[in-house]
Amino acid sequence: MEKVGRTKRFDSEVLLQNLMEVMEKDHLYRDVNLTIEILAEKMGTNRTYLSRAINENYQMPFRHWLNSYRIERSIQYMLQHPAANQEEIAKQSGFLSASSFNHKFKSVTGSSPRLWLVEMSIGGKYKQ
Numbered sequence: 001m002e003k004v005g006r007t008k009r010f011d012s013e014v015l016l017q018n019l020m021e022v023m024e025k026d027h028l029y030r031d032v033n034l035t036i037e038i039l040a041e042k043m044g045t046n047r048t049y050l051s052r053a054i055n056e057n058y059q060m061p062f063r064h065w066l067n068s069y070r071i072e073r074s075i076q077y078m079l080q081h082p083a084a085n086q087e088e089i090a091k092q093s094g095f096l097s098a099s100s101f102n103h104k105f106k107s108v109t110g111s112s113p114r115l116w117l118v119e120m121s122i123g124g125k126y127k128q
Contacts, residue, residue, distance in 0.1 A: 012052070012056055015053040018044075019039075019050070019054075023069065029066065029070050029093070030091075030093070030094045031094060032095070034066065034094070036051055066094075071105055071108045073092070073093045073094070074089050074090075074113070078117050079117075082117060082121070086101065086102065089101060
């Protein structure tokens with residue numbers, strides 16, 4: 001991972017590459033206490049640069065991006081583990097509770113996790 005220091009020019013592309021790398025390699029999204037400050041420190045940058053990169057590239061603030069990222073991971077987990085219960089899915093995805101996970105999942109996908117999984121198994125394929 002390329003370090004992006006506080007004195008280096010802001011490079012959104014490098015930051016986003018590093019962001020995906022640390023999120024995948026270290027599974028940081030599973031940490032229910034993850035903040036932009038913690039993530040920026042792990043990446044060797046500051047919160048301002050990281051926030052700007054996320055805002056400019058995803059058109060949403062960090063917290064919304066993180067929840068969307070966690071929902072994507074929960075979808076992958078459910079597809080790989082269709083018998084998993086809500087608590088397990090929530091924990092594997094970085095949500096504090098099953099109810100929090102269900103609420104965020106429904107706000108992003110429009111349906112509950114179980115209904116979404118049933119619809120996927122009946123109606124088709126999930127496109128990432």
